Amino acid sequence: MPKLVKDGAVIDDTWTLLEKPEGEPAEAEVPTGAVIVPLSVWQAQKDTLAQRPDVGVWLDSDETADQLGEDAAHLPLVAVNFPVFADGRAFTTARVLRERYDFQGELRAVGHFIRDQLCYLRRCGVNAFAFADQSINLEEAAQSLHDFSEYYQASVDQPLPLFRRRAS
Amino acid sequence: MYIYDDHDHTILRQRVAQFRDQTRRYLAGDIPDEHFLPLRLQNGLYIQRLAPMLRINVPYGMLNSTQLRTLAHITRTYDKGYCHVSTRQNIQLNWPELEEVPDILAELAKVEMHCTQSSGNCIRNITSDQFAGIAEDEVIDPRPYCEILRQWSSFHPEFAFLPRKFKIAVSGSERDRAAIQVHDIGLQLVRDSEGKTAFNVYVGGGLGRTPVIGSLIREALPQEHILSYLEAILRIYNQFGRRDNKFKARIKILVKAMTPEVFAEKVNAEWAHLKDGYNTLIEDEIARAKSYFTEPAYEVLDDGEAQQALDAQAAESVAFGKWLQRNVRGHKQPGYAAVTLSLKPTGVAPGDVTDKQLEVIADLADAFSFGEVRTTHEQNIVMADVKKADLYALWQKAKVAGFATPNIGTLTDIIACPGGDFCSLANAKSIPIAEAIQRQFDDLDYVYDLGDIDLNISGCMNACGHHHVGHIGILGVDKKGEEFYQVQLGGNAANDASLGAVLGPAFKSEEMPQVVQKIIDVYVDNRNGDELFIDTFRRIGVAPFKERVYAKAS
Ligand code: SF4
Numbered sequence: 001m002p003k004l005v006k007d008g009a010v011i012d013d014t015w016t017l018l019e020k021p022e023g024e025p026a027e028a029e030v031p032t033g034a035v036i037v038p039l040s041v042w043q044a045q046k047d048t049l050a051q052r053p054d055v056g057v058w059l060d061s062d063e064t065a066d067q068l069g070e071d072a073a074h075l076p077l078v079a080v081n082f083p084v085f086a087d088g089r090a091f092t093t094a095r096v097l098r099e100r101y102d103f104q105g106e107l108r109a110v111g112h113f114i115r116d117q118l119c120y121l122r123r124c125g126v127n128a129f130a131f132a133d134q135s136i137n138l139e140e141a142a143q144s145l146h147d148f149s150e151y152y153q154a155s156v157d158q159p160l161p162l163f164r165r166r167a168s
Numbered sequence: 169m170y171i172y173d174d175h176d177h178t179i180l181r182q183r184v185a186q187f188r189d190q191t192r193r194y195l196a197g198d199i200p201d202e203h204f205l206p207l208r209l210q211n212g213l214y215i216q217r218l219a220p221m222l223r224i225n226v227p228y229g230m231l232n233s234t235q236l237r238t239l240a241h242i243t244r245t246y247d248k249g250y251c252h253v254s255t256r257q258n259i260q261l262n263w264p265e266l267e268e269v270p271d272i273l274a275e276l277a278k279v280e281m282h283c284t285q286s287s288g289n290c291i292r293n294i295t296s297d298q299f300a301g302i303a304e305d306e307v308i309d310p311r312p313y314c315e316i317l318r319q320w321s322s323f324h325p326e327f328a329f330l331p332r333k334f335k336i337a338v339s340g341s342e343r344d345r346a347a348i349q350v351h352d353i354g355l356q357l358v359r360d361s362e363g364k365t366a367f368n369v370y371v372g373g374g375l376g377r378t379p380v381i382g383s384l385i386r387e388a389l390p391q392e393h394i395l396s397y398l399e400a401i402l403r404i405y406n407q408f409g410r411r412d413n414k415f416k417a418r419i420k421i422l423v424k425a426m427t428p429e430v431f432a433e434k435v436n437a438e439w440a441h442l443k444d445g446y447n448t449l450i451e452d453e454i455a456r457a458k459s460y461f462t463e464p465a466y467e468v469l470d471d472g473e474a475q476q477a478l479d480a481q482a483a484e485s486v487a488f489g490k491w492l493q494r495n496v497r498g499h500k501q502p503g504y505a506a507v508t509l510s511l512k513p514t515g516v517a518p519g520d521v522t523d524k525q526l527e528v529i530a531d532l533a534d535a536f537s538f539g540e541v542r543t544t545h546e547q548n549i550v551m552a553d554v555k556k557a558d559l560y561a562l563w564q565k566a567k568v569a570g571f572a573t574p575n576i577g578t579l580t581d582i583i584a585c586p587g588g589d590f591c592s593l594a595n596a597k598s599i600p601i602a603e604a605i606q607r608q609f610d611d612l613d614y615v616y617d618l619g620d621i622d623l624n625i626s627g628c629m630n631a632c633g634h635h636h637v638g639h640i641g642i643l644g645v646d647k648k649g650e651e652f653y654q655v656q657l658g659g660n661a662a663n664d665a666s667l668g669a670v671l672g673p674a675f676k677s678e679e680m681p682q683v684v685q686k687i688i689d690v691y692v693d694n695r696n697g698d699e700l701f702i703d704t705f706r707r708i709g710v711a712p713f714k715e716r717v718y719a720k721a722s
Contacts, residue, residue, distance in 0.1 A: 064407055089407055093407075119325075147186040148323065149182065152322055153320060160446055161447060163316075163319075
């Protein structure tokens with residue numbers, strides 16, 4: 001079974017990720033078992049999929065948190081995809097999901113992000129990391145989660161910017 | 169000047185440790201080149217034509233003498249004994265070894281300096297007015313705000329992988345000396361109708377291959393909202409800026425495509441979510457930041473007396489008088505003046521300074537200017553707080569050290585990027601062109617009489633030498649593998665910013681001194697009294713220049 005880093009620990013990945021459908025999203029077949037569906041499939045089949053407790057949604061980098069919107073609050077898992085590691089849109093998507101749409105479930109980075117982005121991703125609210133490259137040593141990679149222990153900015157993990165904490 | 173507290177030191181130490189580990193893993197073959205690229209860039213390290221280049225941030229241009237001495241030590245120990253002041257007020261090393269960069273960063277961190285985000289697709293070093301805090305036309309000192317922005321932008325978790333680089337400049341005076349309208353974001357500090365501190369926000373300016381003057385999208389934004397408003401802008405850009413084409417990825421392209429009005433609407437809609445959140449600045453923080461930029465211990469002096477003595481000295485020595493005229497400017501404090509040390513003597517690459525000179529500057533700063541200096545985007549050094557009574561002594565020392573060329577703001581105070589001698593992106597060299605022009609205009613009195621002329625040179629259309637906003641702009645172009653130079657006229661970086669118009673077909677390098685000479689001749693022939701070059705150009709237009717420069721030899 002593939003592995004991932006979640007909340008700092010290396011664990012089995014029990015979810016499967018459904019690729020974007022080639023045909024109509026409404027007709028895409030969603031398998032049973034824990035599955036992460038593309039946003040288009042979720043939108044097309046929301047009525048049935050929302051009945052299931054084991055359906056998550058993934059957003060590609062050109063899809064915004066607003067497109068999932070209020071739905072996020074009811075989902076157990078949302079994933080943000082990195083088509084390439086330098087595509088930094090997922091950082092914003094993650095933060096908006098947490099801060100604006102009050103998403104409390106597992107927020108997972110998927111695709112081609114790199115270990116050296118883990119700390120910032122964690123700060124933006126991502127708590128699970130499923131690397132596309134399965135050869136990566138996850139224990140070692142997880143060390144980068146805490147490259148910094150102090151920060152200037154407000155973010156998901158520390159809503160108070162340093163200047164407010166300095167002042168108190 | 170800002171002084172780090174434990175938090176600042178902790179954060180910077182962690183950054184150095186992070187990059188040390190990344191470098192180790194890279195050298196061990198655990199990080200591929202492609203992944204290491206943004207990591208090293210965001211720590212200031214480029215791989216250049218001949219060697220790596222390390223860009224050290226000088227936040228809003230401020231340096232103290234301890235930092236200058238550390239820079240001298242670094243250039244001596246890790247490099248070839250000289251460095252370069254860039255057009256964004258930063259310091260560049262030309263020959264560091266990758267293996268030693270973490271050590272250099274550690275040495276810098278000890279004196280509260282860093283290379284954080286000095287390159288890469290992230291928020292770059294904040295630039296400002298070199299006369300901040302002392303200018304007679306200053307409305308609000310921009311430096312406390314620059315420092316607040318430096319902290320906000322450093323290691324920002326959301327905006328480290330933007331579509332492209334992102335530059336912010338802040339000005340707090342009536343005359344814009346920070347070229348804010350050619351930055352991704354330009355911030356103009358103003359007083360609102362109630363006299364409160366606020367910002368005019370310009371967005372989408374920039375040079376490079378598509379030069380654009382920024383659009384004013386928000387007037388009089390109350391100061392407490394600056395961080396949330398900037399986050400809204402950055403967030404729109406991060407989500408919707410183009411990522412498919414590097415040359416269309418700057419925010420100016422997005423603003424243009426959306427139109428400034430629609431862009432502003434989007435920003436406002438995003439800002440509605442962020443406004444009044446934790447990022448709202450609090451009084452304590454503004455006061456804390458301001459507390460580091462208080463006035464130094466000025467003596468109470470009689471300005472009239474000081475000026476009289478100065479006038480007498482100037483009457484004695486014409487050379488000193490010229491230096492006063494060009495390299496010294498007024499100060500809001502009676503009896504004081506600001507001095508610009510010229511890094512543009514003929515024969516030295518514009519902005520280059522040696523380890524020994526850095527130490528001399530440190531000594532001069534300690535002796536004459538409260539131990540501080542500023543770098544300028546014109547690639548010179550400013551000593552901001554010199555007593556008028558000390559000017560003669562300072563001039564003599566500056567002369568010995570080679571800093572007293574009385575050419576500030578003149579034709580030979582050339583802005584030039586490193587160009588083909590160093591930069592791997594260059595189409596053509598810039599430094600030898602600068603030198604050839606300086607040699608053509610070696611008559612100081614003549615140059616002096618010409619008055620203010622900005623001549624800017626870039627080695628390629630990335631425009632690091634800001635050629636679009638030079639009164640005379642020179643751009644290196646490549647024609648079938650040969651180096652050519654295109655000339656533009658009429659650019660201007662001040663409040664009435666404008667972009668230069670191309671004169672015509674490009675020239676060979678050896679033609680350039682004569683081309684500039686002809687341009688100057690047309691100016692002199694048409695000049696009314698003391699009229700400035702830019703004003704003459706605006707009055708008579710490009711045609712007479714074209715005619716003379718391209719006239720067939722008869
Ligand atoms: S303008 Fe071009 S040649 Fe000059 S430093 Fe910039 S990238 Fe290099």
